[in-house]
Amino acid sequence: MHRTRTAAATTLAMALAVLPLTGMAGPPGTGRSADRESTGDRTAAAGAITPVPQSAHRLPGRAVITPTTTVVAGPKADTAALELVERSLQAAGADRVVRAGRAPGGGQLTVYVDGPDAVRTLRDLGTQGTDGLPAEGYALAVGAGRIALAGKDATGTYYAAQSLRQLLPHRDHPGGQVPGTAVRDWPATPLRGVIEGFYGTPWSHRARLDQLDFYGAHKMNTYVYSPKDDAYLREKWRDPYPADRLAQLKELVDRARARHVDFTYALSPGLSVCYSSDADLKALTAKFQTLWDIGVRDFAVPLDDISYTHWNCPADQEKFGTGGGAAGAAQAHLLNRVNQDFIARHPGARPLETVPTEYYDVKPTPYKKALATQLDKDVVVEWTGVGVIAPTMTVTQAEQAREVFGHPILTWDNYPVNDYVTSRLLLGPFNGREKGLPGKLAGITANPMIQPAASKIALYTVADYAWNDQAYDARTSWGAALNELAGPDAGTRRALRAFADASYASSLNPRQAPELAAALDRFREDGNAGRLDAVLRTLRDAPSVLRARLADRGFVDDSGPWLDATHAWGIAGRSALALIEATKAGDETRAKELRERIPEQVKTAKSFVYVDLKGKRVPVVVADKVLDAFVDEALAGHAG
The missing domain is CATH 3.20.20.80 (Glycosidases)
Structure with a gap:
């Protein structure tokens, strides 16, 4: 375009964290306000759901994933939503998920998807249904022994199923618990x-x-x-x-x-x-x-x-x-x-x-x-x-x-x-x-x-x-996106965050590598080399961590030359820090060795290319005007 x-245009000036929902308006055209809930309840109820729901709060009790879980579907329940609900229950630890015309009793968890039973269960749990919601809106409630979800339309039901998927635990055996939750949601x-x-x-x-x-x-x-x-x-x-x-x-x-x-x-x-x-x-x-x-x-x-x-x-x-x-x-x-x-x-x-x-x-x-x-x-x-x-x-x-x-x-x-x-x-x-x-x-x-x-x-x-x-909060959403992509492993999350930070800048986000830049600024103020070295080591090692652990292999393939460049710039950055410290310590032999090594490391860091549709080889850029500036600063300030 x-x-x-x-x-x-070329001038460029996963625990899912969410913001608490406060005093939000009701659905368009309803003239109502969403129920206000305490910040603690709101965060606990909505924290697992993305995008952030318009209205969410805690309900009394909790649902327990039983070995056999029953799904009671309304006559016109969306097929894709039903399939998603069943897969999610299995991923939550249910040994057997069955569809039935009514709840079996006997302490089994029952999930109601659309239809009169879902509407009645939502009401019984004290949750307003889908009346007054715009297209694609939905209601979802979790209570003791039962879960109900209903959509304003088929897509709303599917979105309710997606939200339930996020609320459910991920485990390989029954017994997982879902806190009582009420969600009423719709798109902006x-x-x-x-x-x-x-x-x-x-x-x-x-x-x-x-x-x-x-x-x-x-x-x-x-x-x-x-x-x-x-x-x-x-x-x-x-x-x-x-x-x-x-x-x-x-x-x-x-x-x-x-x-x-x-x-x-x-x-x-x-x-x-x-x-x-x-x-x-x-x-x-x-x-x-x-x-x-x-x-x-x-x-x-x-x-x-x-x-x-x-x-x-x-x-x-x-x-x-x-x-x-x-x-x-x-x-x-x-x-x-x-x-x-x-x-x-x-x-x-x-x-x-x-x-x-x-x-x-x-x-x-x-x-x-x-x-x-x-x-x-x-x-x-x-x-x-x-x-x-x-x-x-x-x-x-x-x-x-x-x-x-x-x-x-x-x-x-x-x-x-x-x-x-x-x-x-x-x-x-x-x-x-x-x-x-x-x-x-x-x-x-x-x-x-x-x-x-x-x-x-x-x-x-x-x-x-x-x-x-x-x-919406841009930084909060960004962190949640990284956590989802990285998965639960803390090391993978750190690596992905460091890598993404080094490619943060755009016309919409004019500051490049804000977290790395802040770490460099702290070092310039307090001289704490150990703390900065830990940041640079994380950046240096991030590509190998992502290549080894990231489940989305497409991301690794897409990012290949930028991963290589990030690793190389991490090496050059650590050498620049070592040069500063060697000079401070009066170790001229070490400083001279680093001054001779760093230019070749920078050359390597600048050597990686993206090959476009027409075969043009385009040198890639990471953490520009941040990490390269730090390296230049170290060389200029400690020239010997």
């Missing part, structure tokens, strides 16, 4: 997810399947398929997919549906389309029909990163004229025909989406005015904020965008995308987005990195913000 403004904005919309090596099929699993687990409901270097989306948009490619897309669509994620197919014809051509309209809708036939129900026509100063066919200039207003009119003409000839004629299709050529800013222009006045009002417009990569995004800006485009706004947030700065991994949190923003939007989609597994750290935080922006 940002190829045309790269020069400006309707659409929440990811748009694979970067330039560079598209994600692999396997990585996409893994991403869809991740989105479902984190209550993200949208995946937009729009990789810039998929020729069948852009240069060859008129051409049908080969059978094997179409089969892969169907597998993605099926997986998305199973995870309650809407798969959006985004076709980008702007490089060659003739807006006034009946033949091109037919080619576009025929392509959409092929995707409809494999189960796609969400469609987009992005028209970004193209020129509208010239037409692709003489007929367009004759029909629309010239200039930005003419381009907007031409695009509105094509989009309206797609909306009317395809979307409206396919019951079950969701609103058409588009990315305008002017997809950023809130300044009125003839182009935006044409879209605002001529484009069908139900078409959703994607917008990147004030700038291609917006360091901040506010409620006022979203309101201005809604006014100037005249349509519902879905943000295409260009974070953590790194196609414009391929030397870096962007592992910091989603930041700079004002509280209240999600409520002004049709939704939030984040454009991820070329590296899919490494994107999960930032995407975890996007999911947190989009679901419950009022409770």
Whole structure:
């Protein structure tokens, strides 16, 4: 999306911890406030659930995982939710999970999923049900001998099952306990997810399947398929997919549906389309029909990163004229025909989406005015904020965008995308987005990195913000994301945190390596070399720890050259510290040896490269202007 403004953009200025929920508003449109609970109860009840629930508190008693656990399902209970509940109970230690029409009694734990029994149990436990909740909301209660969950709709039930999964213990035998808990939850904005919309090596099929699993687990409901270097989306948009490619897309669509994620197919014809051509309209809708036939129900026509100063066919200039207003009119003409000839004629299709050529800013222009006045009002417009990569995004800006485009706004947030700065991994949190923003939007989609597994750290935080922006804290969510990825092992968590800290900086997080930088500043103040050496040893050893212990092997593969560079910079940093200490001690022999060794260590640290889609070798960057500055400082200050 940002190829045309790269020069400006390239300047870069798991115990799950959560914030307590305090005095939050009730569901949109209810006029109610969420029940207030004591901070201690709230934290204990909600601490295992991510994204942070809108309302959660402790209930009396607790549920115990019994050897045989019964699931009582409502007549229309979501199949995926039921399967998730049963798998989670087995992972919690139940030897046998059975479905039955009613509770068996005899002290067995019973889990009610949707239907009248679930509603009655929620009420019996003193918990309000799903009345008044928006789409995808849910209620969940845990009490003595029973658990109940219900969704406002099928997706809400699935999300309730995801929250229950997080509350349940993980053990290989019965007897685990779940404290009494009540959760009533709903999303802050309707659409929440990811748009694979970067330039560079598209994600692999396997990585996409893994991403869809991740989105479902984190209550993200949208995946937009729009990789810039998929020729069948852009240069060859008129051409049908080969059978094997179409089969892969169907597998993605099926997986998305199973995870309650809407798969959006985004076709980008702007490089060659003739807006006034009946033949091109037919080619576009025929392509959409092929995707409809494999189960796609969400469609987009992005028209970004193209020129509208010239037409692709003489007929367009004759029909629309010239200039930005003419381009907007031409695009509105094509989009309206797609909306009317395809979307409206396919019951079950969701609103058409588009990315305008002017997809950023809130300044009125003839182009935006044409879209605002001529484009069908139900078409959703994607917008990147004030700038291609917006360091901040506010409620006022979203309101201005809604006014100037005249349509519902879905943000295409260009974070953590790194196609414009391929030397870096962007592992910091989603930041700079004002509280209240999600409520002004049709939704939030984040454009991820070329590296899919490494994107999960930032995407975890996007999911947190989009679901419950009022409770969102960037650093808290970032720490929780690291803990989830690292797993329970403390050493792996330390290693991942050190590695991610060294690749923290971005337009949204302008300070690089904040924890390492703080450790260096402490050393400059107090001279405690032992403490700093421990930090640098953790950084040096982090790559080997992650390669040996991290369960997500995709993250290790994605991060290969950055892991190598981090190890090498850790070595150089420790040598720089040793040089400072040797000089302080008057050990000139040792200091001379280090001064001669460090330049070669720095050269090694700078030698690791990322190889891009076109074979270009890009030197990678970690902890830049922090650890390299410390090494330079040591050499300059102790030159002998």
